[in-house]
Amino acid sequence: MTPDVDLTLPVPGPHRVRRALLSLDSDLFEFAAERRWPGAGPVLPRLSRSANHGMLWLAVATAMAAGRTPRARRAAARGMASLGLASLTINTVGKRSVRRPRPGLDAVPLSRRLKRQPITTSFPSGHAASAAAFATGVALESPGWGAVVAPVAFSVAMSRVYTGVHFPSDVLAGAALGAGAAFAVRGLVPPPVTAAPATGPGCAAPALADGAGLVLVADTDTGGADRVRAVREALPGAEVVTCPPWEVRTALEKAAARARVLGVCGDDGTVNAAAGIALRHGLPLAVLPGGSPGRFAQDLGLTRAGDLVGAVRRGEATRVDVGRFRSGDREGVFLNSCGLGVHPDLVRERDRWSEWVGEWPAGMLAALRVLRAGHRPMTARVNGRERPLWLLSAENGAHERTGIAAGHRLDLADGLLDVRVVHGGSQPSGRLLAAAAAGRLSRSPVHAAVRTDRLRLSDVEPGTLLAHDGEVTEVSGEVTLDKLPGALTVYRPLPVN
Structure with missing residues (x-):
């Protein structure tokens, strides 16, 4: 009797798969090195060098912002913010996780090679990450500008294989990381959307x-x-x-x-x-x-x-709630928001740049600088419970949210404070990004969101900064946030029924 024949193919082990992929990567690199790229010789090596330290993208962003159209300026700022996050991730995690040596240059023509070879590990490609992050960030804000920038970003990424400093997989991994950084920035600071005005009770004026x-x-x-x-x-x-x-x-x-x-x-x-x-x-x-x-x-x-x-x-008007903070003999109001922790640092950094690049780009630059700076969490008792906090932000009224940034306000007189807290931890950047990734979720291991009409903090350290609608003041001891419901009459066109 003839025995049964097993027609199933053996499943290769993980080491065999890895060796096969590395072999394919090397074959693709050698194929690219041996292939003639018409017109690439005078362009790609120069383009690769110009992208060192993000200088090419800084020049592109500056040119976009010089046009003074709000959307172009927002696209430039979002592109640079995405690039900054991608570079931070590459330098702190990417290059240290996979210590892959650079490819050999024997197969690469001498005319293509860079005069100064990189000394860092090969995986992933920082140039590809920066290029993809900038191009994706720009495209998420302005598809038109994204279409202009994308060919340049693609050429920069390909130049790293052309000049022999990266394997193809290094470039693909870097590009994926860069695109991911752009989407993370979008989660942290969503693009502005056109929304209906917030509701509020009409009144005579x-x-x-x-x-x-x-x-x-x-x-x-x-x-x-x-x-x-x-x-x-x-x-x-x-x-x-x-x-x-x-x-x-x-x-x-x-x-x-x-x-x-x-x-x-x-x-x-x-x-x-x-x-x-x-x-x-x-x-x-x-x-x-x-x-x-x-x-x-x-x-x-x-x-x-x-x-x-x-x-x-x-004489058309509405009554709006006014937020209020009190700390000792200090008292102030806010129409939009107030915050402690890294929030005041964001405000101060933004104000330093806003005169030169505009409010929204300045806010993005401020976020990058704060995320890269060394901070320690503030400590305070929130409603009687001691907590380390990176950020506490209270919005005047409930907001739609996508990430930790406030979205559109729903009601101008709902009697609520929309509070978002990012708990203390080892690094603010990781926790802020985790909070952004949580999106509309009200709670996660690193952040929480709650709506209330009153919040009390005690044991706040002297010299702690509190920002309210762009202004910054010092608070200490006990800090109370509450609402003055319908306290202010404001002119606005009433909706037509």
Whole structure:
């Protein structure tokens, strides 16, 4: 009797698979080395050298930002943020995890070789990671710019095989890591989306047909001169005061003493100052969006001068909650958010750069610098329980969230603080990214999210910084965050039923 024949193929062991893949990698490298690449000789080695230390991508980002279109600037900033995260990961984890030697250069023509050979390990390719991270980050913000940058990024990645400094698998792994870094940055800071204005109860406010009784204070450093001009023309009875940022608070105090309606044009910090003054004087607030409308103006649905002009003429307004913090003899308000831990460092770094590159790119640069800096977690008792914290952020009102950054506000008068906490640990960067990856999940081992109307912290170390709507102050001991429900009347166009 003929025995049964086993027709199944033997399953290769993991070591055989690894050897087969390495052999294929070497064969592909030698094939690329022996192949003639028409037109590549004068271009690829120079392109490879120009990408050292990310200099090529910095130059591209600078050129994009010089166009001064908001989307191009956001794309440039997102590309550089993605590149920064990819480089950080490569240098701290990637190069140390697989110590693979560089390929031999015998098969590579002398004309292709770099004058200075890299001395780091081969896997993964840092140049490919940076190129893919930048191109993917740009494309996630602006597909048009992504299409422009992608061929350059592909050429940089291929140049590493062409010049003989990387195996093909090094390049593929680096590109995958770079693209992953771009998506991680998107999770941390989602692209802006067009959303319906936040809801809020309508209320009556003075209807100023020609603007008489409105005193508008405009910060000259935040743009919006064309919008201020439009208000002058549409509301000839309004008084407009323009001043530099260091004089805004004094101008607002003087304006509040003679106004029926206090108006402000500036960034979120300027609007925050006006809100506090309007509260003390019992005045309604008129917010004119500046050159780049802030979060509060966007949530109100105020993106053009005409939005505010129409609301002022018709007396359309809403009542909004105001967040409040108290610590000893210090007290302040916030319309958007306040935070402790690395949050104030993000604010300070952002303010250092915002004048030069704009608010959103400055925020991305600030995040990179803070993630790379050495920090230790703050310690405090949160509602009676001692915790080490990297970050505590309280938003004024519930927000839609994708990652640890606040998204669109849902309601301007819901009586809630939207609190996000990143617990203390060994490295802030890993924990912040883990919190971002958790997305809409309310809890994870490294972060938590809760909505409440009051939060009390005690045993806060002296000199701890608290940031509120772009302003920074020192707190210590006990810090209380709560709400002033419906405390402020703000002009906004009411929705048409």
